[in-house]
Amino acid sequence: MLIEEIPTKRNANSSTVYFTSSINISARPTSRLNQQNSEAQNQPKAKKTKINYNLNDLMNKQIQSSDSSQLSSGPLKSSQQLTLERSATKRLLDLSKETSQSTFDLPKNFEYKNRAGKGTGSRQGNTPGTKKILSARRNLNSYFEEERNLVSINSILGLNYQYLDQLDSTDTNNKGKKNSPTKLSRPRIKLCCICSNLSSYARCNSCGLFFCKIQCYKLHQESRCL
Amino acid sequence: MTYLVVDNGSYSVKAGFAESNEPTIQHNAISKAKDGSLYIGSDYISTNNHSGLIFKRPHEQGHLTSWETEKPVWDYTFDLLSKKDINPTDLGLVLTETPFQLPQLSMNTDQIVFEEYGFGSYYRCIAPSLVPWTYAGDPDFSLVVDCGFSATWIVPIIYQSVYWKGVRKLPIGGRALNGLLREIISFRHYDISDEPVLINTIKESTCFMAQDFGAALKKKLAHECEFVLPDFKTTTTGYVRQSGQRGAGDLQSLVLTDERFVVPESLYRPEIIFDNAPSTSAILQTAPIKNLTDLVVEAIMTSPVVARPLLSQNITVVGGTSLVPGFSTRLEDELAKELPSDWKVQVVSSGDHKPDVASWYGGAELCQSEIIDKVTISKQEYYEHGSNWCQTQFGFRNV
Numbered sequence: 001m002l003i004e005e006i007p008t009k010r011n012a013n014s015s016t017v018y019f020t021s022s023i024n025i026s027a028r029p030t031s032r033l034n035q036q037n038s039e040a041q042n043q044p045k046a047k048k049t050k051i052n053y054n055l056n057d058l059m060n061k062q063i064q065s066s067d068s069s070q071l072s073s074g075p076l077k078s079s080q081q082l083t084l085e086r087s088a089t090k091r092l093l094d095l096s097k098e099t100s101q102s103t104f105d106l107p108k109n110f111e112y113k114n115r116a117g118k119g120t121g122s123r124q125g126n127t128p129g130t131k132k133i134l135s136a137r138r139n140l141n142s143y144f145e146e147e148r149n150l151v152s153i154n155s156i157l158g159l160n161y162q163y164l165d166q167l168d169s170t171d172t173n174n175k176g177k178k179n180s181p182t183k184l185s186r187p188r189i190k191l192c193c194i195c196s197n198l199s200s201y202a203r204c205n206s207c208g209l210f211f212c213k214i215q216c217y218k219l220h221q222e223s224r225c226l
Numbered sequence: 227m228t229y230l231v232v233d234n235g236s237y238s239v240k241a242g243f244a245e246s247n248e249p250t251i252q253h254n255a256i257s258k259a260k261d262g263s264l265y266i267g268s269d270y271i272s273t274n275n276h277s278g279l280i281f282k283r284p285h286e287q288g289h290l291t292s293w294e295t296e297k298p299v300w301d302y303t304f305d306l307l308s309k310k311d312i313n314p315t316d317l318g319l320v321l322t323e324t325p326f327q328l329p330q331l332s333m334n335t336d337q338i339v340f341e342e343y344g345f346g347s348y349y350r351c352i353a354p355s356l357v358p359w360t361y362a363g364d365p366d367f368s369l370v371v372d373c374g375f376s377a378t379w380i381v382p383i384i385y386q387s388v389y390w391k392g393v394r395k396l397p398i399g400g401r402a403l404n405g406l407l408r409e410i411i412s413f414r415h416y417d418i419s420d421e422p423v424l425i426n427t428i429k430e431s432t433c434f435m436a437q438d439f440g441a442a443l444k445k446k447l448a449h450e451c452e453f454v455l456p457d458f459k460t461t462t463t464g465y466v467r468q469s470g471q472r473g474a475g476d477l478q479s480l481v482l483t484d485e486r487f488v489v490p491e492s493l494y495r496p497e498i499i500f501d502n503a504p505s506t507s508a509i510l511q512t513a514p515i516k517n518l519t520d521l522v523v524e525a526i527m528t529s530p531v532v533a534r535p536l537l538s539q540n541i542t543v544v545g546g547t548s549l550v551p552g553f554s555t556r557l558e559d560e561l562a563k564e565l566p567s568d569w570k571v572q573v574v575s576s577g578d579h580k581p582d583v584a585s586w587y588g589g590a591e592l593c594q595s596e597i598i599d600k601v602t603i604s605k606q607e608y609y610e611h612g613s614n615w616c617q618t619q620f621g622f623r624n625v
Contacts, residue, residue, distance in 0.1 A: 011318075015594070019239055052279040054280055058475075075238025080509065083509055084509050084510060084513050086515075087509065088500065088510060088515075089508045091499065091500055091503050091510070092397055092398075092402060092499075093406075094405070094503070095401070095402045095406060095409070095499065096287075096376070096401045096402055096405055097405065098280075098401075098404070098405075099280050099281075099419070099420050099422055100419055100420055101280060101420075103280065103281075103282050104258050104282055106256065106264070106282065106294060106295070109300070111263065111298070112266060112297075112298035112302055113299045121281070125342065126335075126341055126342055127341045127342075129341060130337055130338055130341045130342045131339050133293050133334045133337060133338060134293050134294055134297060134338075134342070135294065136293070136294070137292070137294065138291065139291065140286040140287055140289050140291050140328075141284060143289075143291065143328055143330055143331060144328065146330070147328060147330055150329070152329070152622075155326065155327045156328060159393075159394075159395045160395065160397055162394055162395055162396075162398065162515075162516070162521065162524075163395075163396050163496065163515060163516040163517075163520075163521060164513060164515060164516070176464070182526055187518075188495075188497045188501075189495045189497060190501075191488070191498060191501070193501075193502045195484075196410075196443075196446075196483075196484040196485075196488050198440075198443060203511075205482075206513055209501070209502055210501065210502070223413075224527065
């Protein structure tokens with residue numbers, strides 16, 4: 001495993017990291033490296049920098065440096081934000097299910113036969129590496145789980161929630177009005193859950209869905225209300 | 227060297243040689259019919275009954291996870307490309323992936339490309355980054371809105387390279403729209419929750435983007451249309467009954483009004499998706515949710531100051547979901563309201579090409595220029611440096 005020196009104070013705020021892989025983390029942009037090398041040549045007897053071999057420290061430092069510039073995802077999220085993200089994701093996953101039976105497994109002997117009638121051996125693989133990849137039946141979450149120590153994982157996962165505003169920001173300006181969500185320029189649209197007309201009523205008491213007229217409310221109570 | 231361009235979307239794979247006039251489009255899935263028989267790619271279309279098909283897709287939330295599924299689809303597609311067998315060792319491959327794909331999965335892809343197929347040279351990039359190559363005019367600054375099947379990506383591209391800091395994602399794509407349509411129709415009309423092909427057909431043939439949502443909702447009866455459901459004798463896919471056409475007779479049909487524009491509207495008002503769920507949590511009902519416009523504005527504003535007005539007048543819309551009628555005019559309209567009034571907002575169309583194949587044509591153009599030799603890596607280089615090195619060449623820059 002390649003371990004690099006922790007960036008000195010001067011470099012610590014650089015957020016650009018050239019990504020390589022989980023086992024090959026370069027903590028500094030290459031330009032900085034060059035710069036340091038040239039500096040080192042100029043002053044050959046410069047003070048020795050401290051070397052930190054703790055990978056967790058390295059990782060945290062990087063997460064914090066990107067957090068300070070912009071409130072991104074990471075360990076600093078509030079529990080409220082996490083609940084929001086979880087319920088939004090659940091809803092989207094529900095919608096993206098195409099059928100009630102979500103998927104099926106390919107039979108063990110399934111392979112595509114090309115024109116010559118020759119099997120292409122879709123599962124076999126030429127090398128041990130590809131053999132493993134071709135027969136893997138893992139879902140995305142297990143890959144995320146495996147890579148959660150990766151420095152860039154926060155930016156990958158954070159992208160999924162860019163469309164949700166932070167509920168409470170740690171910004172000092174906002175301290176007074178905590179828990180009041182950031183205002184958007186446009187009003188939320190309220191659509192009746194029965195007929196999709198604009199709804200000017202309050203939500204249903206028990207489940208929180210909108211309705212537009214008494215008939216719809218009654219129908220809603222009989223059918224959709226939990 | 228001859229190049230093969232593969233735009234590996236999560237709904238369909240677009241593949242073809244760079245010299246050819248058009249790509250071969252195949253459904254990127256293996257489907258299983260009710261009787262248990264399996265179909266690769268778009269093969270299922272030849273069967274007459276699309277009812278009850280189940281799809282197994284290699285992509286999960288846009289990330290390519292299942293090579294077990296992807297490889298037969300590729301093999302099948304490559305077979306359709308030419309009369310004789312293709313020999314990958316003499317070929318270069320230009321392949322697309324989702325932005326910010328998990329590096330582990332990208333490296334799996336690299337391994338399959340070189341160790342399984344053995345392509346001679348290889349370039350991997352994200353699909354929107356190929357789009358500027360289709361422009362005849364000034365391709366230096368452009369903002370690509372890729373509204374695909376699993377998500378909508380907003381990607382600023384400055385001097386042919388992706389400005390990673392400005393990339394934004396709205397996790398609503400064709401797939402979520404299908405889900406919403408399925409929910410609404412199953413509640414109001416018939417239960418079609420096990421008919422993914424039918425839902426997709428209904429969406430493609432009836433949905434449109436309202437230019438003024440409020441006005442359209444008030445006069446929703448004006449947008450009424452009748453979709454005739456398949457009876458598997460006269461029609462296997464279903465169709466929209468045109469005015470004047472003979473009545474549906476004993477065929478079952480759906481009368482659609484507001485569904486037609488409420489479903490695509492969820493790109494601009496995501497609360498449509500989150501509000502009317504059977505079990506929404508209270509926190510979601512009050513949360514501020516950004517829509518497509520907010521994210522495009524954000525992407526522009528994150529970019530360097532000088533580039534901002536240039537990006538706003540070079541917005542290109544690609545991806546299958548942007549085929550919804552009225553998509554680009556609506557986006558232009560919404561953005562003009564949000565951006566400074568002295569900036570020109572222009573949503574340019576992707577030339578003569580349909581938006582769902584624009585990235586493929588971009589890739590084909592890229593292969594004609596000499597730049598391709600500088601960006602590809604060869605098989606020798608791969609075997610010398612390994613797949614980690616591939617990722618440093620092609621992967622995103624962490625922001």
